[in-house]
Amino acid sequence: MSDSFLPDASTLKPLIAYRRFLVTGATSGIGFAVTKALVERGASVVAVGRRLELLAELEASHRGRLELLRACLTDAGDVRFIVPRALEHGPLDGFVSAAGIAHHEPLGAISERTFREQFEVNTFAPMHLGADLVAKLEPRGAMVFIASTLAHRPTATSYVYSASKAALLSAVKSLAIAGAPRGIRVNALSPGVVDTPMTRSARLGEATERDVDERLKQLESLHPLGRLGTAHDVAEATMQLLVAPWTTGAELVIDGGLSLA
Numbered sequence: 001m002s003d004s005f006l007p008d009a010s011t012l013k014p015l016i017a018y019r020r021f022l023v024t025g026a027t028s029g030i031g032f033a034v035t036k037a038l039v040e041r042g043a044s045v046v047a048v049g050r051r052l053e054l055l056a057e058l059e060a061s062h063r064g065r066l067e068l069l070r071a072c073l074t075d076a077g078d079v080r081f082i083v084p085r086a087l088e089h090g091p092l093d094g095f096v097s098a099a100g101i102a103h104h105e106p107l108g109a110i111s112e113r114t115f116r117e118q119f120e121v122n123t124f125a126p127m128h129l130g131a132d133l134v135a136k137l138e139p140r141g142a143m144v145f146i147a148s149t150l151a152h153r154p155t156a157t158s159y160v161y162s163a164s165k166a167a168l169l170s171a172v173k174s175l176a177i178a179g180a181p182r183g184i185r186v187n188a189l190s191p192g193v194v195d196t197p198m199t200r201s202a203r204l205g206e207a208t209e210r211d212v213d214e215r216l217k218q219l220e221s222l223h224p225l226g227r228l229g230t231a232h233d234v235a236e237a238t239m240q241l242l243v244a245p246w247t248t249g250a251e252l253v254i255d256g257g258l259s260l261a
């Protein structure tokens, strides 16, 4: 099927080019696709992650427009350090919070470590960064927080993950109100099942890669649009939200129709 109704990279270029963005989770999956979409449109990105070596190729092909910032979002000291460090080399026009961690565990088998890790990465760090940036982004800047449809439709094994994303959705609304006087727009984007390393590793467990492919095929059939999302799908929707001039405090659900099924 043709993607002819989708805007191509050039359509949004003038609104993104020459701007500077902070992106967490830039090393993998959705955050990587967002980082790539931004630099391909001529923006600069301060890319946050632990495995910065995964950005070597993108950095080489967009010399000077990708700054790498190593930080672990479970470390409060690292989190405090991110915005001041990012601002050392120039102003920031936007923020995309894409880092996340999911542990699918049955109730009764949830460890204190995974409980804390999911809230630290999915909720506390984005909330701290958002609170810092609402005062420090350039006027009329924009933030997009990647949440999840699991915030609305939890499963028994997504107990902590779903709650961490639901809390994030509430925080986005507070930030939108706080940012409005300076024209800063703050929105959430909730994807359904996207084929990324997170989705594969959550289903890997004892299974082989082949079993995972099988399971993902079954999941595809639950989507009215007949396929899982790609990181590219989510990155393109993020670009739209970043430039939407009169949208704030909103949540864009992008799930191939899964929530309707």
Ligand SMILES: NC(=O)c1ccc[n+]([C@@H]2O[C@H](COP(=O)([O-])OP(=O)(O)OC[C@H]3O[C@@H](n4cnc5c(N)ncnc54)[C@H](OP(=O)(O)O)[C@@H]3O)[C@@H](O)[C@H]2O)c1
Residues within 6 Å of the ligand: 024, 025, 026, 027, 028, 029, 030, 031, 048, 049, 050, 051, 052, 071, 072, 073, 074, 097, 098, 099, 100, 101, 102, 121, 146, 147, 148, 149, 190, 191, 192, 193, 194, 195, 196, 197, 198, 199
């Ligand atoms: N995949 C899906 O189906 C799906 C659906 C709905 C929502 N989401 C959300 O979309 C976002 C991106 O997920 P993804 O599927 O692209 O996952 P992914 O490929 O596993 O990427 C996760 C990213 O989070 C970063 N991260 C995790 N723990 C971190 C920590 N302690 N410190 C710093 N960075 C950390 C990782 O960077 P490093 O390892 O380099 O630190 C990596 O870049 C997440 O917020 C996720 O909850 C995903």
